[in-house]
Amino acid sequence: EVQLLESGGGLVQPGGSLRLSCGASGFIFSDYAMGWVRQAPGKGLEWVSAIRGSADKTFYADSVKGRFTISRDNSKNTLFLQVDSLRAEDTAVYYCAKVGYCGGGTCRRLENWGQGTQVTVSS
Amino acid sequence: QSVLTQPASVSGSPGQSITISCTGTSTDVGRYNYVSWYQQHPGGAPKLMIYDVTNRPSGVSNRFSGSKSGNTASLTISGLQAEDEADYYCSSYTSSTPLEVFGGGTKLTVL
Numbered sequence: 001e002v003q004l005l006e007s008g009g010g011l012v013q014p015g016g017s018l019r020l021s022c023g024a025s026g027f028i029f030s031d032y033a034m035g036w037v038r039q040a041p042g043k044g045l046e047w048v049s050a051i052r053g054s055a056d057k058t059f060y061a062d063s064v065k066g067r068f069t070i071s072r073d074n075s076k077n078t079l080f081l082q083v084d085s086l087r088a089e090d091t092a093v094y095y096c097a098k099v100g101y102c103g104g105g106t107c108r109r110l111e112n113w114g115q116g117t118q119v120t121v122s123s
Numbered sequence: 124q125s126v127l128t129q130p131a132s133v134s135g136s137p138g139q140s141i142t143i144s145c146t147g148t149s150t151d152v153g154r155y156n157y158v159s160w161y162q163q164h165p166g167g168a169p170k171l172m173i174y175d176v177t178n179r180p181s182g183v184s185n186r187f188s189g190s191k192s193g194n195t196a197s198l199t200i201s202g203l204q205a206e207d208e209a210d211y212y213c214s215s216y217t218s219s220t221p222l223e224v225f226g227g228g229t230k231l232t233v234l
Contacts, residue, residue, distance in 0.1 A: 035222070037169075044125055045161070045169065045212055047222040059221040095168060108157050108216045108223045111180065113168040 002026040002112040009117030022079040022096030030074040033102030038092035050107040127226035134232040145213030153194035157216035
């Protein structure tokens with residue numbers, strides 16, 4: 001059974017940083033692309049970043065490009081999202097997800113999701 | 124504002140069928156057969172219900188089906204059950220960004 005467990009969220013001041021983590025189990029981690037999707041309070045879903053299984057390519061939404069950095073440690077089955085220069089509009093639940101396809105410069109199909117970690121940006 | 128347009132809410136009685144629409148453009152829904160649907164119960168994580176317009180992941184009930192016509196994709200739930208009450212989001216591959224874009228979500232109420 002695929003399991004994804006996020007951690008690292010919290011309350012941070014505008015301009016601050018956090019490092020989100022996602023521990024994975026139940027599948028061969030290095031074989032799959034992984035992604036981060038966020039959901040602002042009472043709002044819809046936004047896919048913000050993805051990384052291929054070999055970490056040879058990363059993808060970002062325009063809204064976070066230059067401020068967020070996705071990475072992974074395949075030896076520890078762990079996905080990361082470094083979030084810097086945080087703004088109030090980054091307040092959201094951040095979900096880690098296993099990606100079904102990432103190739104040719106695009107990613108699609110979020111097959112399995114974690115329960116999320118809350119990030120709140122406020123002074 | 125979401126790239127894909129969904130109705131804010133739909134409702135139906137147990138046993139009935141409902142359809143949720145997802146309208147995009149010729150650069151996303153209309154151009155590619157890469158539409159997915161996700162179910163999210165209150166306080167829970169999203170769950171993939173349909174991918175590539177019509178395909179169901181293993182374990183998803185065959186009461187859920189997807190289709191597409193032109194720039195509009197649809198999710199149909201037949202034999203509505205109380206447990207189907209949730210938010211539903213569509214998503215699509217688009218030529219303008221590397222990551223799938225989502226609709227604004229539709230709240231399904233089972234009367």
